[in-house]
Amino acid sequence: MGVTTQTAAIVVEELRKSYGSLHAVRGVSFSVEPGEVFGLLGPNGAGKTTIVEILEGYRHRDSGRVEVLGGDPATGGRGFRRRVGMVLQECAVEPYLTVREVVDLHRGYYPKPLATDDVIELVGLEEKSGVRVKKLSGGQQRRLDLALALIGDPELLFLDEPTTGFDPSARRNAWEIVRGMRKLGKTILLTTHYMDEAQNLTDRVCVVSAGEVVRIGTPSSLRAERAETRIQFVRPDAVAVPKVGEVVPGGEDGLIAMITDTPTKALHELTEWAVAHGLELQRLEVSQPSLEDVYLELTGDE
Amino acid sequence: MSDLAVSLRQVRAEQRGFWRNRVAALFGFGFPIMFLLIFGTIFKGQSTCVDGTFSARGQCVGGAEVPYNNFFVPAMAAWGVLTTCFSNLTISVVNRRDNGLLKRLRGTPLPSAAFVAGILGSALISAVIVVALTAVVGHLLYQAPWPAHPLPALVTVLLAGVVFCVIGLAITAVIPNADAAPAVVNFTSLPILFISGFFFNFNNAVFGDIAKVFPIYWFKESMLTAFGAKPSSGGWNGEDLLVLLIWGVLGLAVTLRFFRWESRRV
Structure with a gap:
């Protein structure tokens, strides 16, 4: 976008969200700096996905302030979605199209996309580019998810459990991709269950439990607590x-x-x-x- | 890339997906063609009394007597439009809502209108193909005449196609999940097909009146008119098309108000 801003990429203040009587997010605050890889950690049901989906613009918050890339994701619309890439949990891709066709289709959604071949190669699917999505393994589909998140050359990437279902070598590859994105100056917010992933990839982590932040810091500062x-x-x-x-x-x-x-x-x-x-x-x-x-x-x- | 170009790419992708998914293609095309072959063969050479009844002496009273297949070909073509635009579209949209594909698209800059244009455009292409195929099979095997009024036939197919797509989008709002989709689709279309006289002409005041509430009946009437199975001036019947249009507007209102991009959370 050319303009370098000193403001944070993501600001969350006193965020709250309930589903009926379930208080999923209870006053969460944190901020993510541009170029930072920020990990959101917590057990299932801790509120991670709710927080991420509010930041992605999928859900509306009950209260609190949320700013993503300088705007409110709830009202950001198309302009906002052009600048972010998302790897969501359990979201299908058109099963009867090939990898290349799907990536190419999504490429057309963005104003300044990357090249289809480059992205397919980046996620290591070049040998599968002519294969229908239906025939991919779970891990390969997840890599396709990543390709679709990257194709628009986003400033900010949301990765909601991006390596779930990966075998160890695929995970290492995914880590390399994330590191590569970091080097390019992308801001990344990732949630994960894998502590080695957080340890290896993130600059800072935020541990949430039962809808509240229990700790924010670098992985090594957290380790040093004990x-x-x-x-x-x-x-x-x-x-x-x-x-x-x-x-x-x-x-x-x-x-x-x-x-x-x-x-x-x-x-x-x-x-x-x-x-x-x-x-x-x-x-x-x-x-x-x-x-x-x-x-x-x-x-x-x- | 302009929104129009993106929409056209969506149409192309949807068409690819449709033809590669054998089950969807078979569901859309198989039923009307199969029934055309069965009933067309059984009733070949017989005649039917469109919009009327045969008297005890075998005279067609209150309607027009035509060879059965002159009536049956446009009726099955109409059913083909229903399966491709209503049944297929509804089932596929609910599937995609359940498996998160719609949610994924909501996270991209693809405008909702371009996505809808894609599924609509693709369904219309399939509808035109199924109508053409029905007409060809009917002509070659059963000597049914070519559509008497091609332009009204095309306009009717396209208008009804859009209307049934929109009604399909609207009805997804009441379908809880993908498992329920085929049942809801069949339950809302098959009984109406029968009471609307898609297979046999009949005379039953109660069923006849019920059928007239729904757009399926009016669509069949307009297809019979455009194909020349009913006398008309130039193949148009404004009343049929108006009822379809009203149903389309209703469907659009429901869609805009109640359409969901994500499956309900438990």
Whole structure:
């Protein structure tokens, strides 16, 4: 659009939305800077999609202030939709058209679109460009979603759980695309269930739970909130393990996990005990809390 | 790209989708052609009394006596317009509302009018093709005459096509989900087809009066007129077309007020 503005790309203040007696969004505030990749995290039913759909112009808010690209999305109309790209949850594409036909059709909706071939290649569907949408796998359809969001060369991208259903390598590819978009200066608002995705992609995250913001910050600042170290190993048979820290729910069965503020001392006690009993601690692991640990604690989702 | 160009591209995309979706194409074309073949064969050589009844002595009273297939070909052509414009369009729009395709389009700069122009234009093309196909099959197999008044026939088909598309859009508002769509579509059209005398001419005051409330009856009448199965001056009957138009306006009002782009949340 040529004009560089210093104002935020998205401003949300005291946003509220209820469906009947269900208070889906209860006074949410945050802002997203131009060029920022902003993650909206939260469990199912936390209000993420409602917030995103209000920002996309699909839903009307009950109260609060919302500004997206300098205007109100509720009344932004066609001019607004020309400047944004959306990956929505569970939205079909015309099943009997080919990938290329659909991307090309959508290309015609925008004033300054990218080239069809470039976008198809960007999302890694070049080998499927002649295939009907119906025949694509779930992950491939999601990549097509991304292509349709990108074809209009948007300033702002909404990605509502963009990598759900992707296999690990497709997810890595999608991440590369998002990073590429970021380098081009696009602002991106994404929601995700995957903490590694948030960790890898976002500049800042906003954790919502039950319609309220519980934390906003960079992924590393959120991780730093928990200074403890996690010690984890396979529970040995027939011996009581010394408690060198607070026992927490571990990942898989058979593993025991503890967290401690004094990892050096705890490890010393633990290994001394193990050596004295002639035990090898299988799969011993010492780690910092992940974003997921912090997230689970913040959202009380265990 | 201008809005007109975008609309034309929508028409092309819709047509592609229609023909590639064998079920939709079969549903739109299969029924009228199949019944034309069945009834056309059974009643070949017989005659019917359009708008009247045969007396005990076999005289057509109050109507015009014509070969059965002169009547049946325009009636089946009319049914073809109904299946392509009303049934197909309604089912496909409800499907797309359920699967989120309409929602997706709402998030793009595509104007609603261009989208509607696309599905309407495509349905009209299919309607013209099914009418032409019916006329050709009727002519070749059953010696039915070509439409006596081609221009009135085309105008009637296009006007009725638009009207039934709009009524189809309106009726999506009362269809809860895609599973219910075929049932609602068939329930609202098949009984009216029968009481409107699409298959046999009959004389029953109650059914006849009920049929006259609905646009399907008037459409059949205008098709019989344009195809020459009913005497007329030049193939036009203003009254038929006026009733269709009124139904179109009603449908438009309901559509503008109640049309939903997203399925209801539970």
